[in-house]
Amino acid sequence: MTLEEYLPFWKQLTSAQQNLLGQAASMRTAKAGEPIHRGSEDCVGLLIVVKGRLRAYTVSDEGRELTLYRLLERDLCLFSASCMFQSIQFDVMVEAEVETRMIHIPASIYRQVMQQSAAAANYTNELLASHFSDVMWLMDQVLFKRMDSRLAAFLLEESGLEQSENLKITHETIARHLGSAREVVTRMLKYFQEEGLVTLSRGTVSIRDEKGLRDVARESLR
Amino acid sequence: MTLEEYLPFWKQLTSAQQNLLGQAASMRTAKAGEPIHRGSEDCVGLLIVVKGRLRAYTVSDEGRELTLYRLLERDLCLFSASCMFQSIQFDVMVEAEVETRMIHIPASIYRQVMQQSAAAANYTNELLASHFSDVMWLMDQVLFKRMDSRLAAFLLEESGLEQSENLKITHETIARHLGSAREVVTRMLKYFQEEGLVTLSRGTVSIRDEKGLRDVARESLR
Numbered sequence: 001m002t003l004e005e006y007l008p009f010w011k012q013l014t015s016a017q018q019n020l021l022g023q024a025a026s027m028r029t030a031k032a033g034e035p036i037h038r039g040s041e042d043c044v045g046l047l048i049v050v051k052g053r054l055r056a057y058t059v060s061d062e063g064r065e066l067t068l069y070r071l072l073e074r075d076l077c078l079f080s081a082s083c084m085f086q087s088i089q090f091d092v093m094v095e096a097e098v099e100t101r102m103i104h105i106p107a108s109i110y111r112q113v114m115q116q117s118a119a120a121a122n123y124t125n126e127l128l129a130s131h132f133s134d135v136m137w138l139m140d141q142v143l144f145k146r147m148d149s150r151l152a153a154f155l156l157e158e159s160g161l162e163q164s165e166n167l168k169i170t171h172e173t174i175a176r177h178l179g180s181a182r183e184v185v186t187r188m189l190k191y192f193q194e195e196g197l198v199t200l201s202r203g204t205v206s207i208r209d210e211k212g213l214r215d216v217a218r219e220s221l222r
Numbered sequence: 223m224t225l226e227e228y229l230p231f232w233k234q235l236t237s238a239q240q241n242l243l244g245q246a247a248s249m250r251t252a253k254a255g256e257p258i259h260r261g262s263e264d265c266v267g268l269l270i271v272v273k274g275r276l277r278a279y280t281v282s283d284e285g286r287e288l289t290l291y292r293l294l295e296r297d298l299c300l301f302s303a304s305c306m307f308q309s310i311q312f313d314v315m316v317e318a319e320v321e322t323r324m325i326h327i328p329a330s331i332y333r334q335v336m337q338q339s340a341a342a343a344n345y346t347n348e349l350l351a352s353h354f355s356d357v358m359w360l361m362d363q364v365l366f367k368r369m370d371s372r373l374a375a376f377l378l379e380e381s382g383l384e385q386s387e388n389l390k391i392t393h394e395t396i397a398r399h400l401g402s403a404r405e406v407v408t409r410m411l412k413y414f415q416e417e418g419l420v421t422l423s424r425g426t427v428s429i430r431d432e433k434g435l436r437d438v439a440r441e442s443l444r
Contacts, residue, residue: 058358060365060366088354088355089355090355118338118339118340126308129310130309132310132357133309135354135358143286143364144283
């Protein structure tokens with residue numbers, strides 16, 4: 001484990017700060033589906049994905065989920081350490097989507113370095129701004145884009161992540177990603193099937209016409 | 223103008239940094255309705271409200287607006303300086319809602335201080351986190367809360383800001399705040415009128431039953 005590779009501000013730290021981080025950091029592994037962080041009730045610390053994939057999402061009072069973003073290799077998860085910021089007053093949940101190996105840095109240690117080092121603080125600023133941008137993009141989607149476009153974009157993204165045209169995913173799970181109801185997703189997927197864009201079978205959505213899906217998704221593709 | 227009052231990290235700056243900010247800062251006044259910042263196309267700089275009120279909002283491709291938050295006295299507007307963050311990739315518009323006096327600090331100067339001072343960078347982190355929290359709250363509202371509740375909460379908030387039960391505001395303007403269509407707002411306001419919650423007349427919405435509105439608004443009140 002070499003923190004230097006993952007923290008761009010490493011060289012600007014004092015050796016005392018480097019030692020502090022180095023001694024506090026540890027490796028962790030989570031299984032597919034394992035919850036990593038449950039909103040404000042815990043403050044796991046900073047996580048850096050070494051291999052695998054994390055999903056950050058919110059849950060409404062009624063239990064509806066919405067995926068905020070995915071964290072891929074080399075991504076740094078700030079919300080599992082949201083206690084570092086007094087001003088973060090919302091709950092984000094984080095779970096492993098596949099088996100994930102990650103570096104863990106306790107929130108108190110990272111916060112201590114950030115308080116001392118302008119380089120660390122400014123890097124964290126950029127991370128926060130980047131997550132903020134993702135959420136603003138998502139809000140624009142949810143508010144102003146059509147569900148068919150969002151669903152098509154999700155299927156294409158998922159196909160890219162899984163490197164497969166046959167997605168093992170339930171309608172329920174898709175609905176959770178999109179903050180929608182299962183019935184809405186099922187209706188839309190059936191419509192996509194009638195249009196020849198996908199084929200549906202038990203627990204699987206297979207992409208049949210990628211170009212067609214891309215047309216439907218156009219306004220929702222990043 | 224005393225920057226010290228408005229920037230909590232002032233005492234932690236070097237006198238060189240204090241001089242830099244002090245010499246670069248200037249007072250500005252904007253009229254009610256005046257646009258201050260137009261997304262990524264300009265980068266006005268940091269603004270601190272001394273007296274008055276700013277509104278930060280987004281606009282969809284189709285021209286629909288949604289109010290993200292209001293900036294009141296002593297609030298610091300970060301999005302009029304969004305060029306300070308490479309990772310901010312969304313457009314926020316800012317306008318004065320009433321005549322507003324504000325302190326202006328050029329983005330390049332604030333950025334320079336933030337690069338040097340961990341205290342300034344960490345304060346900016348908290349600001350960003352706070353704006354982020356507001357937007358997450360809003361997304362929860364838009365996704366999961368009912369329109370009647372959001373409209374009732376908006377009328378109560380507006381009544382508090384204007385210190386009046388008679389709101390001079392058009393249905394079109396309310397729709398712009400809520401990211402909705404005018405027709406939807408008009409229909410809902412008529413329903414509120416039938417229920418005895420408000421009285422409608424040309425260009426005015428008068429609150430008649432504050433407690434009743436508060437009941438409808440319950441799940442949307444912060």
